[in-house]
Amino acid sequence: MTNFKIILDISTTFLLSRIKQSTIAALGVTFGIGTFIILVSFMTGLNSLLDGLILNRTPHIRIYNEVKRSEVQPVDLVSRFRNGLNIVHSIKPKKNQIRIHNALPLIESLRRDERVKGVTPQVAAKVFYLSGSTELNGLVNGINVEDEVCLFNFDDYIVQGSPQDLLKNKNGILLGAGVADKMLLAVGDRIQVITTSGGIVPLKIVGIFQSGLADLDNVQSYVNLKMAQQLIGENTNYISDINVKLWDMDNAVPMSAAISEQHDLTALDIKTANAQFETGTAIRNLITYAVSITLLIVAGFGIYNILNMFIYEKMNDIAILKATGFSGLDVKLVFISQALIIGFLGGLLGLILGFGVSVLISHAPFETEALPTIKTYPVNFDPLFYVIGVVFAISSTFLAGYLPARKAEQIDPVEIIRGQ
Amino acid sequence: MSVVLQAKKVSKFFKQPVLFQVLKDISFSIEEGEFVSIMGKSGCGKSTLLYILSTMDTDYDGELFLAGEKLTGKSGEALARFRNEKIGFVFQFHYLLSEFTVLKNVMLPALKLGRKSEKEIERDAMEKLAILGIEDQAHKKASMISGGQKQRVAIARALINDPAIIMGDEPTGNLDSKNADNVFNVFKELSVNNKLSLLIVTHDLDFAKKTDRIIEMGDGEIIGSRSFA
Numbered sequence: 001m002t003n004f005k006i007i008l009d010i011s012t013t014f015l016l017s018r019i020k021q022s023t024i025a026a027l028g029v030t031f032g033i034g035t036f037i038i039l040v041s042f043m044t045g046l047n048s049l050l051d052g053l054i055l056n057r058t059p060h061i062r063i064y065n066e067v068k069r070s071e072v073q074p075v076d077l078v079s080r081f082r083n084g085l086n087i088v089h090s091i092k093p094k095k096n097q098i099r100i101h102n103a104l105p106l107i108e109s110l111r112r113d114e115r116v117k118g119v120t121p122q123v124a125a126k127v128f129y130l131s132g133s134t135e136l137n138g139l140v141n142g143i144n145v146e147d148e149v150c151l152f153n154f155d156d157y158i159v160q161g162s163p164q165d166l167l168k169n170k171n172g173i174l175l176g177a178g179v180a181d182k183m184l185l186a187v188g189d190r191i192q193v194i195t196t197s198g199g200i201v202p203l204k205i206v207g208i209f210q211s212g213l214a215d216l217d218n219v220q221s222y223v224n225l226k227m228a229q230q231l232i233g234e235n236t237n238y239i240s241d242i243n244v245k246l247w248d249m250d251n252a253v254p255m256s257a258a259i260s261e262q263h264d265l266t267a268l269d270i271k272t273a274n275a276q277f278e279t280g281t282a283i284r285n286l287i288t289y290a291v292s293i294t295l296l297i298v299a300g301f302g303i304y305n306i307l308n309m310f311i312y313e314k315m316n317d318i319a320i321l322k323a324t325g326f327s328g329l330d331v332k333l334v335f336i337s338q339a340l341i342i343g344f345l346g347g348l349l350g351l352i353l354g355f356g357v358s359v360l361i362s363h364a365p366f367e368t369e370a371l372p373t374i375k376t377y378p379v380n381f382d383p384l385f386y387v388i389g390v391v392f393a394i395s396s397t398f399l400a401g402y403l404p405a406r407k408a409e410q411i412d413p414v415e416i417i418r419g420q
Numbered sequence: 421m422s423v424v425l426q427a428k429k430v431s432k433f434f435k436q437p438v439l440f441q442v443l444k445d446i447s448f449s450i451e452e453g454e455f456v457s458i459m460g461k462s463g464c465g466k467s468t469l470l471y472i473l474s475t476m477d478t479d480y481d482g483e484l485f486l487a488g489e490k491l492t493g494k495s496g497e498a499l500a501r502f503r504n505e506k507i508g509f510v511f512q513f514h515y516l517l518s519e520f521t522v523l524k525n526v527m528l529p530a531l532k533l534g535r536k537s538e539k540e541i542e543r544d545a546m547e548k549l550a551i552l553g554i555e556d557q558a559h560k561k562a563s564m565i566s567g568g569q570k571q572r573v574a575i576a577r578a579l580i581n582d583p584a585i586i587m588g589d590e591p592t593g594n595l596d597s598k599n600a601d602n603v604f605n606v607f608k609e610l611s612v613n614n615k616l617s618l619l620i621v622t623h624d625l626d627f628a629k630k631t632d633r634i635i636e637m638g639d640g641e642i643i644g645s646r647s648f649a
Contacts, residue, residue: 006531017519320515323476324529324577325504327497414471417511417589 007330010321011337018310022342025306028299029346029397030353033389036292037354040385042361043288045378047281054274057152057211059243060252062273063100063259066266070094098124100265103239110244115251120147122241123228129221130192130200131183138179138193139219142228151245161187161207170224172206178218180208195231203227212368296396299346303339303400311335311408318408319416332409339401340394347393351386423485424585424617425450430472430482432465442468443480444640450585453615455607457628460637466621467589469637473619474507474587475499487584504533508578512590515574516562522549522573523558530580541580548576552606568599575606586610588620592627604630 015022075086100106103121110119123142128135145163148154155163158174166172173193175185185191189205203223210217223231229238246252249270256267271278311318318331362379426449434440442465450456460466471477473484475491478499483492487506491499516525526545530536536544549555552572557565562573571591578586586607592600604627610616611632620631628634636644 003532003534006528006534009531010528013517013519013524316515317517320517321528322500323474323503323509323511323515325500325502325532325581327500329497330500330532412476414477417515418467418471 003330007333008337011334011341014310014314014317014334015338015341021306021310022338025303026342026346026349028302029296029343029393030350032292032295032299032396033347033350033393034353034357035295036392037351037385037389038357038361039288039292040388041354041358041379041381042377043284044382044385045362045380047284048380049374049378051281052153055249055270057154057157058270058274059152060246060249060270061244061256061259062268063106063242063244063263063265064240064268065096065098065100067093067096098240099234099238100240100242103242104237106263107239107242110242115246115248115255117245117247118147118151119242119244120144120151121225121239122243123225123232123234123238124240125228125231126196127193127231129179129183130194135194136179136182137219138176138221140173140193140221140223140228140231142225142231143222144225145222152243157209157211158207159210161205163207165206166222166224169204169206170227171202171204172223173203173227174207174209174222175205176217176220177208177210178214179221180205182218193231195233197233199233201231292392296392300396300400303342303397304404307335307339307401307404308407310338311404311411314408315411315416318411319413322411322413323417328409331411332405335405335408336398336401339397339405343393343397343401344390346397347390350393351389354389355381355386422452423449424452424454424487425473425619426485427469427473428483428485430469430480430484432468432472432477432480442640443472445482446640446642447482448635448642448645450617450619452617453611455611455618455632456620456635457631457633458619458621458635458637459623459625459628464637465640466637470587470589470619470621474509475503504529505581506584508575508581508583508586510571510574510578510586510588510591512593516570516577518561518563520562521559522554522562522565525562525573526576526580529577533581535581545576545580548579549573551579552576568595568602571595571599571603572606575603579610583616585617585619588618588622590622590624591620592622592624600624600627 069091073086073088073091075081075088107119107121110116121144125140125142127138127140129138143154145154145166149163159177161174163174166174173191175191180186183191185205187205187207190202191205192200192202194200209220209222211220226236229236232238244255246255252269253271256269259265259267321331321334322328358379358381361377364377365375366377367375428447430443430446431441432443434442446469458466458469468477472480475484475486478496483490485491486502489502491502494502516522517528520528523542523545526548527541530541530544531538546555546558549558552575554569554572554576557569557573562570565573571594575591592603595603607618607620608630611618620627622628632647634646635642636646
């Protein structure tokens, strides 16, 4: 299109002749896009941090035996009373084993399932931490450290020592930060725990664990799977929990239903356990996009205004262009290309501004008890946001430019020339 | 000699504020190399006629032929292209694009036509400016030159695509007598040397008297035609 070059030439000359207004219009877009990038990067960074806080370390499906009453009471089985209203008072929970029956074959079969990313067994043991004459309530979980690290980012919560140290030391323990604090213990010290059967076991502290949830850190500690089994005096078949991580979280609900149905176990899926998180994320995203779109609409009105004013100023020029053989379409393209140039340059500048401020934010110190491994503000540098930003900028300026441009297209040169 | 422009029974009505016939069955023709002026009192419809002849106003009855083509009923896009190629315009007010250089103003219609390379167009434009004696102003902004110079730039622009006809709406109306004479001489030379047809609407009797033919209009009709050639 040979026409295009000359049209672009005219529109850039027009833009440069009103450099101040053009700059202000472009800065409107810059501000809108920049804010969008900053907001969305920061918000999604924060979102994924908060989600990660819970979701990353929460298994997608947790399988365990829950203590509960029998759904079916003996009286229900008697055919004589089937049509009656049976009231049983003071039902007690059924005596049930904590261990998962046939846990190892179940783990094997889960591992073979292609929807599953990983499976790791846990053994929960109730203990007392012994410190002088005081005994502190405690809960020790036996874990497979390697699995926990690669599936649930376990290493993010080890503030001293490392998970590998637990692997090397079969008597090692990763002590909860709250416990360590209360008992004035540090890495390398020894701690004695009393098991429910009364035995005293000395353990070596190889690391300190801090989840950020104080209640948890005051009781929870981690040992090797074998050690936990020893603490409660059970053999290596004893597994109390199976944690499953899936490739796709959306499979959690149907899979957990299938598992609890098939194996008569309780299978808790992540959506049920943490329903509020997804809602929170969705609402935060909604707010981010609403604010950004509002800013862009404001910028769009700015462009609309300036182009409109521009067209009134340029009535004569439009009439000349038309009289000398430029068609209405050419004139429309002149003004639309002005809007697009403003949008493109403003948008590009906005991306740079947004990126710059995001980098600044990502280097700003952000230290909190709750998030031991986080030192700076979380920012998500997803390139998709930048693509969205440019598309936003160009489409909103196109819309803002289209209406004034159509007006210019329809200007009748005769009226202008005669009107002088 | 061949006919360049022909109007057949051109009529026009203004519908606002009341129905009013501005032009009543105007028929005439202009031949190649002819220098014609249209005279008449204000409101007699001479400018209206010019805008119809120039293809910018398409709301009329009758038929219009220019350079052998029937223009009545063509689309706006086609008329714009036709105007670009075959008609040169000079207005009473100079109507240059004030943010562009003089040279660019002259070049624009040719760039739009896109028949020649930018280099050739630039050379042509300088040539036209030289004919009008203002090539030294070529790189100034259009807003920086005097009124007489502007009008000559407008003429250079009208010439750039070697049109079939030049139309002018009081091109000297805004100029002092010296500049007006200048413009007339340029027109005359173009008509004689280049066999260019010219159709000029004017109030200026001295100017009109020097043209080949005067078409006199009154109340939307041609009331007389005087020839001085």
